[in-house]
Amino acid sequence: MALKNFKPDHLGEFADILESKGISTYALSYYSRIGSEGLDFVKSLREDGFSGIIVPDLLTDNPEKSDRLIPEIEKIFRFIPFFNPATPDGVIHSVSSMTSSWIYYGLQPSTGIDMPYDLEEVSSRILGLVHGREVNFGFGIRTIEQVKEILGLGSSGVAIGSLLVQYLKNGDLNSFRKFQGSVKEVYLNAE
């Protein structure tokens, strides 16, 4: 229901409202949109109140575009690097140095891949490669225990997608709010 009635334009409205409350919003878009509409699309996101953009398929599907595109986007707002276990060290170094924002790190190499991993190994890898930069983790986070563990290992935050979307699909707003509440509690306790 919620998903069916959703239109991309709403995003702009929300970003605007949130910005006025001092909350930053970041857009996630696949490269094809930038490829077809160019930087005008990026500028329109900025005008809508977004603080930056994540392009999850840029480094895998259009790597040859990234050297030119990332600095162009950085002139407009923040480009948020999206890395995961399959990102080579060299790419992490070069893309980090072209940007100044926080970093989004996927715990899984791709959506739909539920692979065994050692959280401690994963976080020490990325924190070691980008020392000092704020890193937020996402992909496959399903429980509040994972959230606690991730924050305990030095991450600045978590991104939770599929789990909350599932609550929305089921129309279960209570569970959605409850989970959101527990995440907030974990954060407050962590500080």
Added chain:
Amino acid sequence: MPSMRKIMLSSQDTAIIPNEWYNVVPDLPRQLPPPVDRDENKSSIQLLNQILPKAILKQEFTFQKYTRIPEEVQEIYAQIGRPTPLFRAHGLEKALDYHGKILVKYEGATITGSHKINTAIPQAFYARDEGSSGVVTETGAGQWGTATTVAASLAGITSKVFMVRVSFNQKPLRKQIMELYGGEIVPSPSPETEFGRRVLSQNPDHPGTLGIAISEAVEYALEHGLKYMLGSVFNSVLTHQSVIGLESEKQLEILGETPDVLIGCVGGGSNFGGFVFPLMKKFKDARIYASTASEVPKFSKGEYKYDYVDTAKILPSIKMYTLGSDYVPEKIYAGGLRYHGAAPSISMLVNSGRINSSDMPEDKVIDALKVFARSQGIVAAPESGHAIATAIEYARENREQKETILVNVSGHGLLDMSIFQR
């Protein structure tokens, strides 16, 4: 004349066997496109969770450059003939009147006669450790099937092998040796799986392909709760095969040699990746040639795009050079090269131009195998014959360059003699 010690390294020096495998993925110049599900209603990626040991899955997607080789596997590596020899091929140099050096890393010296045992051992041991009673796989030429049956019996579990029908008919001794090692061998396409029955209903005389045999093995593993063994293409397999390159690196150091050119053959890419990647890290300027069959010209005529690993499209799609997962290659003897695609990491570097490709037709390969047998005394596998043919062509064209060519000879051909019967 150089002293004997400078020509041939003793295979007995187990200190040369590495204690860690090397994974190239974190060192690639670009990020590997991830495996994907092209059919929204299927999760072929989740399927990997069911059919592969967890340890393999972890290695498949790890960002770690080095993974410790379990003690037990290190010990078995020593028992099966590791380190394999790396030697200077004086006979071949002389036969070609080549002014530089030709070095050979010889994987045919393992007990099963090819590099395939390097990954079969850890895969079978991980399957056993995770409680599996048996493993299933496919085989083209029979080398991978042989390695699987040996590894399974060393691990004390069962093995079942779907063997591409054309090879099954060409190489009856292969079936016998796999059975000797305790494996159960079925020609593919077979009536034992739904996919096999479907292919047979369209063409009862279908010669089979590796893509079809992979589909059958995966289906069978799923149906019977067994673990599937990955013969090639996947990152984890290339990682295990890195013992080839890591040993070569130490052996070159002992010999005091620096290779200018690295050559290997590519089926799914496992011996090539395992050989070349650790060396590429050290010898940054080395020119690299991937030798494929002209009859299966994946790099020169294939496309670099997402395609299925197997013909039934059960496994995920990966980005690689491919001739199409439905492609039925000619019935060449080098069954191990009759595969439509190649490992994503190798494909990426062919696409970027770092790795060159070289297509070799079967008649040139047969000539190369003869030259190699007569000059070095080694009957190499038909697959390896492609690498040798590329090396010979390179040496002939650059006779006076005085370069050092290092070629990986992935297996022996003592069970593939039918290639010479024409």
